[in-house]
Every structure is written in structure tokens, then in C-alpha cells.
Amino acid sequence: xxxxxxxxxxxxxxxxxxxxxxxxxxxxxxxxxxxxxxxxxxxxxxxxxxxxxxxxxxxxxxxxxxxxxxxxxxxxxxxxxxxxxxxxxxxxxxxxxxxxxxxxxxxxxxxxxx
Numbered sequence: 001x002x003x004x005x006x007x008x009x010x011x012x013x014x015x016x017x018x019x020x021x022x023x024x025x026x027x028x029x030x031x032x033x034x035x036x037x038x039x040x041x042x043x044x045x046x047x048x049x050x051x052x053x054x055x056x057x058x059x060x061x062x063x064x065x066x067x068x069x070x071x072x073x074x075x076x077x078x079x080x081x082x083x084x085x086x087x088x089x090x091x092x093x094x095x096x097x098x099x100x101x102x103x104x105x106x107x108x109x110x111x112x113x114x
Contacts, residue, residue, distance in 0.1 A: 001046045006098035010044050020071050024063045027071055027103070036106030037075050037082070041067050047099040049088045060099075068103050077105035 001007055008014040009028065016028035019039050030038040043060040047053065053061070065084070072078040082105030087094040 004046060004096070004098050006040075006042050006096055006100060007046055010042065020067050020074070022063065022067065024060055025067045027067055030102065035104045035109070037077055037104065039071055039075075039103040040100050041071070041103060042098060042100045048097050049094060049099050050086065051088060052099070064101055068101065071103055072105065075106070081105060081109070083109055 005014065009016045010026050016026075018026065018028050020027035020041070024044055025041060026044060027039050027041040030040050041064050043057075043064065045057060045060065047057060047060070068082075068084050069078070072082050082103055085102045085104065086100065
């Protein structure tokens with residue numbers, strides 16, 4: 001956890017372009033966006049990925065989804081549509097091992113994921 005880049009961003013040790021913050025969630029612009037809107041939404045508690053969810057910490061998923069709803073509305077993409085994606089494990093493309101969701105939109109994303 002001490003080397004986790006997202007934990008450092010949450011602590012303010014690394015600057016970010018914050019889009020949203022609550023008691024349990026932080027959201028900031030991705031530094032390598034794949035669309036006009038590309039925001040990362042992370043729980044402030046270090047959770048590696050979905051495989052590390054428990055009954056005690058699973059409530060953060062509701063916080064993340066409610067944050068995504070607010071962010072999409074704030075950024076003007078809630079009506080046109082957006083994607084909310086998480087990668088679980090290196091085989092799925094997870095490169096930062098702190099649970100995070102990509103909120104992607106601002107253009108027509110089409111129907112295919114790949």
C-alpha cells in the first residue's frame with residue numbers, strides 16, 4: 001500500500017485533477033484519457049480489486065456508482081451515455097492494484113467493448 005500510486009493521490013502526495021470527492025471516494029481525470037471524458041473513481045480505502053471485497057467493505061461499490069452518476073451529470077454526459085469499467089487482475093488489464101473504475105464518455109463509444 002505504501003507504494004500504491006492511488007493511495008498517494010488520495011493522501012495528496014501526488015497531485016491530481018480532482019473531479020469529485022466524498023468521505024469514501026475520490027475521482028480524478030485519467031492522465032492518459034481514451035475519450036473526451038475519462039475519470040478514475042477510487043475508494044479511499046485500499047482494496048486491490050473486486051476479489052478483495054468483503055461484507056465489511058462492499059458498500060463502497062454503492063458509493064462509487066453514486067459518484068459515477070454525479071460525475072456524469074456534472075460533466076454533461078449522463079444523458080448521452082457513458083461506460084463504467086473496472087479491470088480485475090493483470091489478465092484483464094489491471095495495472096494499478098487499487099480498485100478503480102473508469103468512467104468514459106463524451107463521444108459515441110459504439111456497442112463493442114474491444
